Amino acid sequence: MQQIEGIMYQSNAPKDVDPDSILFVQVDADKCEGCGECNYVCPTGVIQSINDDDIHGVVDPAACVNCGQCLTSCPVGAIYEGVSYLDEIVEKLKDPDTVVVSMPAPAVRYGLGECFGAPTGTYVGGKMHAALRELGFDYIWDTEFAADVTIMEEGTELIQRVKGEVDGHPLPQFTSCCPGWIKFAETFYPDLAPNLSTCKSPIAMLGALAKTYGAKETKTDPKKIYTVSIMPCIAKKYEGLRPELNQSGFRDIDATINTRELAYLIKEAGIEFNSLPDQDPDPILGESTGAATIFGNSGGVMEAALRLGYEALSGNKLDNPEIKVVRAHEGIKTADIEVPNFGTVKVAVASGLKNAAKLCDEVRAGKSPYHFIEIMTCPGGCVNGGGQPLDPEIQASMFRSTVAKINKRFRTRKPQA
Known part of the structure; x- marks a missing residue:
């Protein structure tokens, strides 16, 4: 387990497994205070009280849609991500025989700046592209290209x-x-x-294009291409593991990280994000419209x-x-x-x-x-995806609201016989 931008992550890199068997978001029972905020925001009701102390947990993993709204709403940081590819990505970036391709989503460039002190919603696409090159990505093939295809x-x-x-x-x-x-x-x-x-979704299209059209245009053996989906979303980690995303003859999306994890990579590499010049993505699969x-x-x-x-x-x-x-x-x-x-x-x-x-x-x-x-x-x-940076003001507001809820619950709870 490691903490990234205020969220705990479990380091693993699942491959050919049933994604419905994976808990992409999990509740730490030791941290949960039973406020019920996660249950309130959960769109499917799969997070519920699991004991008499109102400690919450995912009661039906198959019905969880992996949106992560519970994670971003938890005021005490009791919910964490169950999947992270960061360790594997770092190793691939070091490997001279691997061609590592980054595929950032449109929303990431409007959230990433918050991790480096910019106001909420600041566009940092140019600096994001520059940071990806500094990290060692061989190509930046932008998901905005595939959004146009969509x-x-x-x-x-x-x-x-x-x-x-x-x-x-x-x-x-x-x-x-x-x-x-x-x-x-x-x-x-x-x-x-x-x-x-x-x-398919834009990233699913781009993953297939990367290992077919992109490989052909860059004269790269598709077996050497390692695609990294960079999303504002936890559910995209689920999508990347879906069995139908093998249409290119290869695993279309090799790894998925979110905005918080990208910020972590940039900081760990010692890159001065705010000092970077603005750069464009690579043209083959990088150009797009408004x-x-x-x-x-x-x-x-x-x-x-x-x-x-x-x-x-x-x-x-x-x-x-x-x-x-x-x-x-x-x-x-x-x-x-x-x-x-x-x-x-x-x-x-x-x-x-x-x-x-x-x-x-x-x-x-x-x-x-x-x-x-x-x-x-x-x-x-x-x-507002579950993989975007946490807003400290919103978290503080939720914390105050949750404290009030907890106090009220304990005031009204009947004493044990």
């Missing part, structure tokens, strides 16, 4: 469904980028599988897909590419998008799985009016 694929699929050109793939179409949401749907709404987009950047916010996938869908269905260019009406920070947001030469496209965006369940119930009952639904597991989207 837009083309998912947007095209939506157009085909709206036009009725795809058999067995009904409306509404759900997004498929978020691994927490996908596991939630597979576990609690398996009957809605035909409604899920058939697209549509890719907004993937990190709730409503961002919807907005990017609608930009493509609007132009493809209407034949017209958008005067203003910003479709702000679908941007959501909490709850459920709905909108009717008028598309010339086509009609109305009805969409919904759900922030958080408790809200997603409401939309899923509508679809299951045959009462959903929507064409396209975006789901993000974490409230507000990936920028």
Whole structure:
């Protein structure tokens, strides 16, 4: 066990194992004070009281969606990550026969700066790329590139469904980028599988591209490529182990770390992050558009897909590419998008799985009016993922709230007979 940016991690590097058998988030019973904050934020109820002292734990690992909201919400640091690839990554970076590829997600560059004193939400993409090169990564192939690929694929699929050109793939179409949401749907709404987009997530696409197209363009033996997914998310560690991510003939994603772990690597290497010059990712799989950047916010996938869908269905260019009406920070947001030469496209965006369940119930009952639904597991989207830096002010506020809860509980608890 080691502490990284205020969170405890268990060092291991699981490979060909059933990801449903792994506890990606765990509760330290010795630290738990029984406040119930984890149970309150858990979207599936898998974290519950496990004894008379209200100590909490994961009671059904298979139903845990690995979002890590319990971890970021725990005011006493009692929840830790059960998987870390850091030791293995460090060894691979030292190996001259291994070509190590970094694949950072859009939201990481808006969270990483907090670990180095920047205000919340500061963009540090250029310094992040420079730091990755300082760490010894051979290539920086950015997940924003694959986010653009996702837009083309998912947007095209939506157009085909709206036009009725795809058999067995009904409306509404759900997004498929978020691994927490996908596991939630597979576990609690398996009957809605035909409604899920058939697209892989951006990082799943990029992992396969790295060991096929990327290997070819750089004249690298794909057997020597070691891909490192850098995410704002704990659930991406689960996704990287899914058996279907072997489509390239190799394990598409060899390791996954989150924003906190990247900050740890940078600090351990003695890199002066704030003094680094801004740099760009490598061009082969690194260039992207502004549509890719907004993937990190709730409503961002919807907005990017609608930009493509609007132009493809209407034949017209958008005067203003910003479709702000679908941007959501909490709850459920709905909108009717008028598309010339086509009609109305009805969409919904759900922030958080408790809200997603409401939309899923509508679809299951045959009462959903929507064409396209975006789901993000974490409230507000990936920028608030379970792998992002902890906000000290939020933690302090939760601590004060939790102390009050604990005091109230002990004041009202009946004495033992």
